[in-house]
Amino acid sequence: MALLADINRQDGAPELRRRTRLLYAILFIVFGALIVRLSFLQIIDGERYTFLSENNRVRIKRIPGTRGMVLDRGGQLLVDSRPSFDLLFVAEDAEAPESTLRQLARYLGRDEKELLAIFEENKRRPAFEEVVIGKDVDWATVVAVEAHQLDLPGITLRARPRRSYTDGQIGAHVLGYLGEIGPRQLKVLKDQGYTIGDEVGQYGLEKKWEDFLRGQSGGQQVEVDALGRRVRVLHEVTDVPGYTVHLTLDRQLQDTAFEALKGKEGTLVALDVNTGDILAMVSTPAFDPNVFSRGIKSDEWQSLLKDKLRPLSNRAIQGQYPPGSTFKIITAIAGLEEGVLQPESRISDPGYYYFGNRQFRDWKKGGHGSVDLHRAIVESCDTYFYQAGQRIGVDRIAKWARAFGLGERSGAALDDEKGGIVPDSEWKRKRFRQPWYPGETLSVAIGQGYLTVTPLQLANMMAALANGGTLYRPRIVSKIESVDGTSVREFGPEKIRTIAIKQGTLERLHKALAHVVNGAGGTGGAARSSLVEIAGKTGTAQVIEMKGAYLKSEQLSYFNRDHAWFVAYAPAQNPKIAVVSLVEHGGHGGDAAAPLAKKVIEKYIELQKRPPAEQRQARIPGEIRAD
Amino acid sequence: MQIDRRLAAHFDWTLFLLALVFVSIGIATIYSANYNIAEEHAGALPSRQLIWLGLGIIAMMTAVAFDYHYIDRLAYPFYGAMLLLLLLVLFVGHSGGGSQRWINFGFFRLQPSEPAKIAIVLMMAKYLQSDEPPQGFRLRDLWVPFVLVGPLVILTLVQPDLGTAIILGIVFLSMILMGGLRLRSFLCLVGAGLAFLPIGWHFLKAYQRQRILTFLDPDRDPLGAGYHVIQSQIAIGSGGLFGKGYLHGTQNRLDFLPAQHTDFIFAVFSEEWGFVGCVILLMLYFALIVYSFRLIERAKDRFGGLLIFGMVAIFFWHVVINIAMVAGVMPVVGVPLPLVSYGGSSLASMMFALGVMINVSMRRYTF
Numbered sequence: 001m002a003l004l005a006d007i008n009r010q011d012g013a014p015e016l017r018r019r020t021r022l023l024y025a026i027l028f029i030v031f032g033a034l035i036v037r038l039s040f041l042q043i044i045d046g047e048r049y050t051f052l053s054e055n056n057r058v059r060i061k062r063i064p065g066t067r068g069m070v071l072d073r074g075g076q077l078l079v080d081s082r083p084s085f086d087l088l089f090v091a092e093d094a095e096a097p098e099s100t101l102r103q104l105a106r107y108l109g110r111d112e113k114e115l116l117a118i119f120e121e122n123k124r125r126p127a128f129e130e131v132v133i134g135k136d137v138d139w140a141t142v143v144a145v146e147a148h149q150l151d152l153p154g155i156t157l158r159a160r161p162r163r164s165y166t167d168g169q170i171g172a173h174v175l176g177y178l179g180e181i182g183p184r185q186l187k188v189l190k191d192q193g194y195t196i197g198d199e200v201g202q203y204g205l206e207k208k209w210e211d212f213l214r215g216q217s218g219g220q221q222v223e224v225d226a227l228g229r230r231v232r233v234l235h236e237v238t239d240v241p242g243y244t245v246h247l248t249l250d251r252q253l254q255d256t257a258f259e260a261l262k263g264k265e266g267t268l269v270a271l272d273v274n275t276g277d278i279l280a281m282v283s284t285p286a287f288d289p290n291v292f293s294r295g296i297k298s299d300e301w302q303s304l305l306k307d308k309l310r311p312l313s314n315r316a317i318q319g320q321y322p323p324g325s326t327f328k329i330i331t332a333i334a335g336l337e338e339g340v341l342q343p344e345s346r347i348s349d350p351g352y353y354y355f356g357n358r359q360f361r362d363w364k365k366g367g368h369g370s371v372d373l374h375r376a377i378v379e380s381c382d383t384y385f386y387q388a389g390q391r392i393g394v395d396r397i398a399k400w401a402r403a404f405g406l407g408e409r410s411g412a413a414l415d416d417e418k419g420g421i422v423p424d425s426e427w428k429r430k431r432f433r434q435p436w437y438p439g440e441t442l443s444v445a446i447g448q449g450y451l452t453v454t455p456l457q458l459a460n461m462m463a464a465l466a467n468g469g470t471l472y473r474p475r476i477v478s479k480i481e482s483v484d485g486t487s488v489r490e491f492g493p494e495k496i497r498t499i500a501i502k503q504g505t506l507e508r509l510h511k512a513l514a515h516v517v518n519g520a521g522g523t524g525g526a527a528r529s530s531l532v533e534i535a536g537k538t539g540t541a542q543v544i545e546m547k548g549a550y551l552k553s554e555q556l557s558y559f560n561r562d563h564a565w566f567v568a569y570a571p572a573q574n575p576k577i578a579v580v581s582l583v584e585h586g587g588h589g590g591d592a593a594a595p596l597a598k599k600v601i602e603k604y605i606e607l608q609k610r611p612p613a614e615q616r617q618a619r620i621p622g623e624i625r626a627d
Numbered sequence: 628m629q630i631d632r633r634l635a636a637h638f639d640w641t642l643f644l645l646a647l648v649f650v651s652i653g654i655a656t657i658y659s660a661n662y663n664i665a666e667e668h669a670g671a672l673p674s675r676q677l678i679w680l681g682l683g684i685i686a687m688m689t690a691v692a693f694d695y696h697y698i699d700r701l702a703y704p705f706y707g708a709m710l711l712l713l714l715l716v717l718f719v720g721h722s723g724g725g726s727q728r729w730i731n732f733g734f735f736r737l738q739p740s741e742p743a744k745i746a747i748v749l750m751m752a753k754y755l756q757s758d759e760p761p762q763g764f765r766l767r768d769l770w771v772p773f774v775l776v777g778p779l780v781i782l783t784l785v786q787p788d789l790g791t792a793i794i795l796g797i798v799f800l801s802m803i804l805m806g807g808l809r810l811r812s813f814l815c816l817v818g819a820g821l822a823f824l825p826i827g828w829h830f831l832k833a834y835q836r837q838r839i840l841t842f843l844d845p846d847r848d849p850l851g852a853g854y855h856v857i858q859s860q861i862a863i864g865s866g867g868l869f870g871k872g873y874l875h876g877t878q879n880r881l882d883f884l885p886a887q888h889t890d891f892i893f894a895v896f897s898e899e900w901g902f903v904g905c906v907i908l909l910m911l912y913f914a915l916i917v918y919s920f921r922l923i924e925r926a927k928d929r930f931g932g933l934l935i936f937g938m939v940a941i942f943f944w945h946v947v948i949n950i951a952m953v954a955g956v957m958p959v960v961g962v963p964l965p966l967v968s969y970g971g972s973s974l975a976s977m978m979f980a981l982g983v984m985i986n987v988s989m990r991r992y993t994f
């Protein structure tokens with residue numbers, strides 16, 4: 001082995017040797033100090049610490065901070081926390097656990113076997129740990145336990161705020177729910193002060209806005225005696241309630257939307273076209289978030305999870321559907337803006353269109369006859385848009401679809417939004433490693449094929465069309481305030497982009513969409529209102545491809561029936577609200593979806609006429625504290 | 628590679644056996660820290676620590692196998708590898724407990740900030756081995772190591788791992804001081820350090836600030852950080868003179884200690900073995916350190932002396948910071964007790980460090 005270092009120096013390192021003497025001194029001092037410290041802890045104060053560790057226990061009682069309220073745009077209460085009581089049992093504090101539990105069963109009139117079973121289940125856990133034997137118990141139980149406290153050693157009541165959702169299922173998907181923090185979540189959130197048993201937002205706004213809604217836990221460091229009774233409070237930290245979150249939702253409109261959808265699977269979304277405010281967002285079937293607050297049972301949870309109608313899914317942002325004929329709006333805009341379509345030129349529709357040797361059918365048997373662009377939109381003529389799509393090409397259609405926010409998440413501050421798919425030739429090459437076939441463009445032009453959108457995206461598209469080309473980011477939270485009313489955050493309207501679109505194109509579309517509802521032969525006649533002029537477009541999204549016969553929707557099995565769409569804005573002349581309704585397997589859009597959108601729009605117009613005082617009347621309850 | 632017979636004869640058994648004693652104490656205490664009375668077992672950690680010991684011995688033998696003068700060549704590549712690993716942690720690291728410190732190799736999660744401590748020592752020994760100027764080095768002579776060590780410290784700090792970052796910094800400074808620093812330069816450094824404090828404060832995570840404030844005023848956060856320190860002190864204090872006996876610690880069982888088999892293992896140990904046990908453990912560390920100082924004095928060259936010094940500095944600072952923290956005389960920063968705390972990366976690095984010391988020790992006879 002070769003020596004690489006300097007061989008001439010055999011005297012080692014004199015400087016190092018000199019400094020080592022200093023090191024001995026440092027070592028002595030530091031280790032001496034450590035031993036002195038330990039002798040203080042273990043010998044001089046040893047008895048006191050032994051006493052603390054054996055005869056007394058220092059325990060921590062946490063007082064969970066009250067979670068913030070959620071209010072609608074008029075200040076009405078949507079979500080609140082009410083006081084509730086849990087019944088706890090600490091086996092270590094009971095001299096004879098079984099007899100205590102028998103006693104308790106007698107006072108409460110409950111089956112003692114049930115209580116003893118809970119005790120058995122938790123026998124493995126350390127005796128000093130609290131076991132919850134009753135969650136959110138009723139008032140009679142609270143009174144009984146308080147009255148017989150002396151006979152029930154080891155039984156305690158714990159007050160804790162419980163989440164309450166004023167309108168139950170209405171808006172459940174937007175508001176979300178809470179759940180006990182899971183082991184994996186706890187690992188991530190431990191540093192933020194969460195502990196076992198904490199409730200944390202698991203879905204919807206409760207999850208997305210957790211950081212603002214959650215209260216800061218307070219607590220007490222308590223010295224307890226051998227029986228677990230409090231001797232004295234050593235330290236106390238007061239809890240801080242969470243912030244109040246103001247939403248853009250309108251409670252009455254939510255109510256109307258939910259009523260309209262009752263018994264159907266589908267969704268309704270309403271946006272303020274000039275701000276992007278989400279005025280209503282309802283998805284059915286829904287679930288009751290209050291069930292989660294009281295602690296959902298595992299069979300209830302399983303049935304929610306396994307339900308074929310997917311009640312846990314927020315269809316407005318997580319459902320991705322083919323837009324059907326509502327997409328003809330985009331095809332028309334692309335055609336006009338790219339200079340491909342001459343709006344006045346007519347085509348003749350025999351009811352089908354041949355592309356190559358493949359026949360593309362119009363929804364109307366026998367066809368629409370001679371149609372121009374206007375008629376094609378009003379009557380939703382497929383043949384016209386097959387030809388238009390073929391001439392425009394998929395890439396240019398995709399460009400305009402994206403300009404209106406399709407194919408990307410809107411970025412609304414909601415949980416787990418989906419983005420949909422706007423296909424073009426590049427997308428297909430990446431996804432399937434295949435070239436785009438021109439025939440596929442025909443499907444896309446009428447809103448079928450690979451194309452999928454979420455209802456919120458379509459609503460936002462309609463809003464941008466209605467307001468003259470400004471795409472806003474849908475807004476759900478307008479303001480966050482602390483309990484005393486000071487503003488913490490405010491969220492104004494946020495523009496995503498201004499779409500460069502010609503005034504002529506907009507006017508043409510506005511006129512055609514108004515005629516869809518109000519003109520002769522329009523497909524959206526079912527949305528015609530005596531209160532307000534509504535403009536809109538129907539859509540029927542195929543779930544399966546129909547080969548051969550023209551089947552009526554009723555002739556298909558339920559899950560194969562078409563989805564019904566209606567996209568709208570109103571008033572047609574000076575638009576304020578954009579509404580999208582979707583009824584899954586509802587059949588034809590004009591029949592199934594249009595009346596629902598109309599109900600929401602009419603309610604909106606009605607609410608607008610309310611005197612402002614009534615509109616702003618807030619119901620803010622007094623501060624609820626669990627103590 | 629052929630092993631020189633004379634070398635084998637000079638193998639430093641003292642260091643090796645001391646290491647085994649520490650690891651045995653460690654495994655016994657890890658067992659106790661995880662012991663579940665109801666189920667009468669302690670889970671998988673003690674036996675896993677045994678596996679890490681196997682890895683550690685391999686690391687140690689690797690460090691012993693080649694003449695330490697080769698380290699001169701390996702210092703920069705080793706440094707580069709550590710820098711790369713720490714960068715990797717930043718991007719693809721495994722997170723746990725709110726920080727991202729590990730790289731997952733499937734069967735083993737490596738915490739690169741542990742071997743990074745070694746890298747600093749190797750690099751600094753290489754850099755400082757040249758004869759020192761009569762008045763000592765000036766800061767401007769040392770800009771290269773500053774530039775090299777900076778990124779390691781910063782990458783560890785952002786994980787965030789304040790404890791390890793402090794160790795990296797303090798080992799670096801110890802090396803500079805041992806290597807010979809001009810008094811004026813030293814004062815400059817101290818001044819700059821003080822000036823940097825408020826800025827550094829700004830960069831700390833909320834929970835880290837919390838810990839330091841809690842240390843200065845334990846009543847500040849009696850339910851969180853303060854609670855753990857108080858409970859840790861109760862654990863140590865209640866051990867008394869002779870302790871409660873092995874497996875009979877009560878504080879430990881009550882889950883009062885935040886990281887009872889890693890950073891707070893000393894609390895578990897001292898509750899069960901009392902003041903007497905603590906003094907014996909401290910004396911063992913003392914013996915190891917004094918023995919290493921003797922090795923520095925007898926080292927054949929400056930490079931070897933600096934290598935030993937660096938490794939023993941790592942030991943010294945770990946022991947002091949860890950025990951001071953657990954005993955409540957320093958803020959809580961996560962630093963393991965060397966060779967005793969549970970953890971594969973730490974154990975293997977410490978064994979490697981001892982390997983380097985053994986290497987220098989056994990080659991002081993060769994010419």
